[in-house]
Amino acid sequence: MSDLSRDEVRGMMADVLTKQGKTLPAGDTTPLDEIGFRSLDFSELALRVEDEVDAELNFDAPGLREIRTVGDVLDFIDQLLTA
Amino acid sequence: MTLPAGAANRIVSGDTTTTWQDLALVDLPGAAAVFVADDLDAARVVWTHATGSRETLVAAASRAEPGLVDSLLDAGLAVVHLAGDDIEVTASPTPRPPEADRVWLLTSGTTGRPKRVGHTLASLTTVGGQQPPRTWLCPYTPGAYAWWQVVTLSLNLPGQDIVFVSPQDFERWPELARRHGVTAASGTPTFWRQALLRSGETLREVGLQQVTLGGEPVDQGVLDLVHEAFPAARVSWIYASSEAGAAIAVHDGRAGFPAAWLDRDAPGRPRLRVDGDELLIASPHRGAGIDAELHTGDRVQIVDDRVLITGRLATDEINVGGSKVSAAQVREVLLSHPGVAWAAVKGRRAPLVGTVVAADVVLSDPSVTEAGLAQWCAARLAEYAVPRRFRMLDSVPISESLKSDV
Numbered sequence: 001m002s003d004l005s006r007d008e009v010r011g012m013m014a015d016v017l018t019k020q021g022k023t024l025p026a027g028d029t030t031p032l033d034e035i036g037f038r039s040l041d042f043s044e045l046a047l048r049v050e051d052e053v054d055a056e057l058n059f060d061a062p063g064l065r066e067i068r069t070v071g072d073v074l075d076f077i078d079q080l081l082t083a
Numbered sequence: 084m085t086l087p088a089g090a091a092n093r094i095v096s097g098d099t100t101t102t103w104q105d106l107a108l109v110d111l112p113g114a115a116a117v118f119v120a121d122d123l124d125a126a127r128v129v130w131t132h133a134t135g136s137r138e139t140l141v142a143a144a145s146r147a148e149p150g151l152v153d154s155l156l157d158a159g160l161a162v163v164h165l166a167g168d169d170i171e172v173t174a175s176p177t178p179r180p181p182e183a184d185r186v187w188l189l190t191s192g193t194t195g196r197p198k199r200v201g202h203t204l205a206s207l208t209t210v211g212g213q214q215p216p217r218t219w220l221c222p223y224t225p226g227a228y229a230w231w232q233v234v235t236l237s238l239n240l241p242g243q244d245i246v247f248v249s250p251q252d253f254e255r256w257p258e259l260a261r262r263h264g265v266t267a268a269s270g271t272p273t274f275w276r277q278a279l280l281r282s283g284e285t286l287r288e289v290g291l292q293q294v295t296l297g298g299e300p301v302d303q304g305v306l307d308l309v310h311e312a313f314p315a316a317r318v319s320w321i322y323a324s325s326e327a328g329a330a331i332a333v334h335d336g337r338a339g340f341p342a343a344w345l346d347r348d349a350p351g352r353p354r355l356r357v358d359g360d361e362l363l364i365a366s367p368h369r370g371a372g373i374d375a376e377l378h379t380g381d382r383v384q385i386v387d388d389r390v391l392i393t394g395r396l397a398t399d400e401i402n403v404g405g406s407k408v409s410a411a412q413v414r415e416v417l418l419s420h421p422g423v424a425w426a427a428v429k430g431r432r433a434p435l436v437g438t439v440v441a442a443d444v445v446l447s448d449p450s451v452t453e454a455g456l457a458q459w460c461a462a463r464l465a466e467y468a469v470p471r472r473f474r475m476l477d478s479v480p481i482s483e484s485l486k487s488d489v
Binding site for chain 2: 018019020021032033038039040042043044046047048051057058059060065066067068076
């Protein structure tokens with residue numbers, strides 16, 4: 001779909017949090033609960049990515065997964081972008 | 084006094100596990116609107132109501148806005164704030180005897196002050212007969228129609244336990260469900276999408292036998308997702324509201340309901356009709372004083388043999404993951420910012436929550452930032468009502484009719 005890099009997506013994730021006065025830590029292992037990254041934030045990140053790549057992301061792709069950490073979010077978006 | 088049939092059912096809220104009949108009663112005035120700190124307090128109020136002759140409204144403490152509180156007092160209800168052992172009672176200036184067995188629900192109040200809709204425990208109990216024993220997850224806000232549906236099911240049918248989920252535990256409910264042996268759960272499509280995305284592997288270990296969706300349009304995508312995740316479960320979608328009551332229940336795994344159900348008269352069942360592209364419902368479960376045939380404001384589309392509910396008719400309501408937002412109210416907040424000259428607010432389709440609030444803005448102060456606008460709104464609106472995407476425009480867009488595109 002696009003070659004939007006992981007670092008660029010991470011930057012967008014940081015923007016979502018910064019707007020709310022929160023900070024995205026440097027590593028990938030921080031749990032989302034700890035930084036207060038919630039469903040609406042996830043949706044906003046997806047919209048930012050969609051606007052950037054000018055295509056819709058399909059969150060309904062089948063398969064069960066666990067998204068608990070910053071790295072899980074970045075992996076998931078990457079997976080959608082390369083699908 | 085005969086206790087409700089579900090008196091021995093188990094209730095779990097936070098660290099507390101008890102039964103209905105073991106709940107401590109609350110010393111309430113006969114006619115009372117009770118704002119509660121958590122589900123356990125709400126359950127105590129329900130049990131107090133169910134074992135007395137009372138008139139009760141129960142709602143989350145977050146809903147106790149001054150205008151609403153004044154209107155409840157004016158209506159003859161005492162207003163009570165309850166948090167565990169702490170109870171604060173404000174008497175009505177015009178107290179009156181309770182209307183026995185009356186339960187009041189509050190509408191969402193998207194476009195103004197919430198309205199009271201009258202029910203009884205009986206009218207809120209829409210599931211009857213022989214039901215398999217189940218442990219229900221209840222993630223809804225205390226006092227909402229969907230909350231009452233789960234609560235009355237447990238209160239009135241033996242073998243129907245409840246595990247309540249508090250807002251702070253909302254995003255880790257799959258772990259709670261696994262720990263407490265939940266076998267049935269009801270939530271919005273957003274609730275399910277979020278859970279499957281974030282905790283799919285944990286959910287696989289939860290033995291769900293019943294999965295219910297409602298509160299937002301239910302599309303085929305989310306039904307397929309849920310079916311795939313829980314192949315052994317019965318998957319249902321429900322159309323219900325405090326005004327209409329529980330009106331439609333579909334269990335065949337397909338979006339929408341059979342067109343054959345339109346204009347059908349069946350004893351004890353709601354009558355469904357389409358007028359133009361609006362769904363009309365005449366339900367025996369409707370609230371007191373609600374029109375016999377309710378104009379739902381929901382837009383429908385008939386495709387082959389199904390009636391699909393596709394959204395709302397012309398309205399300023401935006402449904403963000405089941406929470407209703409007034410676009411006009413958000414616009415008003417934006418326009419109250421000293422650096423904003425013009426604003427338009429709309430819903431934008433988004434993954435996970437279905438729709439988010441988006442705003443187009445023309446600034447009078449170019450130093451205003453998106454973050455600044457978001458923080459301005461966050462200080463004045465519920466979290467789900469804060470615009471998630473802003474578009475800064477150079478000038479006010481004018482349509483061919485010379486009206487601004489609001």
